Every structure is written in structure tokens, then in C-alpha cells.
Amino acid sequence: MRFFFYQPTDSEYFHVALLFRVVEENDPRWNTAHSFDVGRTAYVSMTDMQQHMTNLAHSSLRWDESPKIESLETYKNIHNTYGGMGIKVLSANGTAKATIALDKICETLATLDGALLTPRALWEFQHFRLQYHCRVPNFNPDAYP
Numbered sequence: 001m002r003f004f005f006y007q008p009t010d011s012e013y014f015h016v017a018l019l020f021r022v023v024e025e026n027d028p029r030w031n032t033a034h035s036f037d038v039g040r041t042a043y044v045s046m047t048d049m050q051q052h053m054t055n056l057a058h059s060s061l062r063w064d065e066s067p068k069i070e071s072l073e074t075y076k077n078i079h080n081t082y083g084g085m086g087i088k089v090l091s092a093n094g095t096a097k098a099t100i101a102l103d104k105i106c107e108t109l110a111t112l113d114g115a116l117l118t119p120r121a122l123w124e125f126q127h128f129r130l131q132y133h134c135r136v137p138n139f140n141p142d143a144y145p
Contacts, residue, residue, distance in 0.1 A: 003039070003088040004109075004128065005078060016040050017078065018128045020121060022049045031120045033144075037074040040128070042121040051115035053089070059108060061087070061098040070095040085132075106134035120144060 005017035017039030023030050029043040044052075069090060085100040100108045109129050116122040123143050126136045 003072060003086075003090070005039070005086050005088075014075065015131055016075070017072075018042070018124065019072070020044050020049060020052065022046050031118050033120055033124045037076070038072040039075070040124060042118070042124040044116065044118045044121045048116050048118050048121060051117075052112060055112050055115045056087070056089075056098075059111065061100065061108070063096045063098045065094060065096045067094040105132050109134060 003017055003019050005015070016035070019039050019041045021029075021041055021043055022045065023043045025045050027043070030045065031043065033040060033042040035041070069092070070088070072088075072090070083099050084102045085105050087098045087100065089096040106129065109125075109132075113122065113125065116125055123140075126139050127141070129136050130139065
């Protein structure tokens with residue numbers, strides 16, 4: 001599972017975290033997105049997740065890895081990473097965390113678009129980017145209700 005979150009200090013509304021969870025493509029949740037107390041969850045294929053991870057691994061982010069599997073915070077107790085956008089990757093092997101610097105959020109997130117082949121997940125990711133005033137060419141806000 002991958003988790004993105006950042007709450008700008010000058011924001012007029014709460015920015016919901018975005019999560020990606022892996023499911024089989026024959027799972028009814030695949031290519032859907034739902035809101036939970038931990039954030040907006042988009043369901044992707046293992047291929048999407050692996051490609052997304054490969055792209056993140058090739059970025060200039062510095063990762064803090066731990067064998068401890070952390071739990072996800074809810075909107076009630078989530079901690080903001082004031083130095084930038086927090087990324088948390090949870091797996092059976094532990095937790096990895098990184099921070100995208102404030103001035104690199106749009107640039108870094110844009111490089112991850114190509115990894116998402118699941119249409120709804122890509123739409124959710126691009127919509128998430130728009131919340132941070134990132135430029136998202138050809139985004140159709142009406143593609144999903």
C-alpha cells in the first residue's frame with residue numbers, strides 16, 4: 001500500500017490522504033476509489049504498484065526504512081510533514097517513508113503518472129495533484145462522479 005499526504009498550512013480545507021491498494025484485476029474493487037477515515041483509496045493492479053514503486057525508487061527521494069509495519073493514521077490523528085509531502089509505503093516486509101520537498105511536489109508527482117495504467121487510479125492521482133495547484137494537462141474533471 002502506498003500513502004501520500006500533505007496539509008498546506010494556509011489551506012482553507014483539509015487535504016485528504018491518497019492511498020493505493022493492490023487487488024487482483026478480477027476483484028470488484030479494481031479500478032474503483034472509495035473514501036475511508038484513512039483517506040481516499042484507489043485500487044490498482046500489482047503491475048501498477050510495482051511500476052509506481054520503480055518510479056519512486058528512481059527519484060531523488062531519501063527513504064527511511066524500518067522492518068516495523070506501521071498503521072495508517074486517520075483524518076483525526078494524521079501528522080503533517082511540514083517539510084513537504086509525506087509518502088509512506090507499507091508492505092509485509094515493513095514500512096518505508098520519504099518526504100517530497102514543498103518546491104518539488106508537482107515535479108515529483110508528475111513523474112509518477114505514467115506508472116498508473118488503472119484508469120480510475122490515474123484520475124484520482126491527477127485530481128490529487130490538482131489540489132496542490134499542480135499543472136495536469138488534459139485532465140477531465142468529469143470523467144468520474
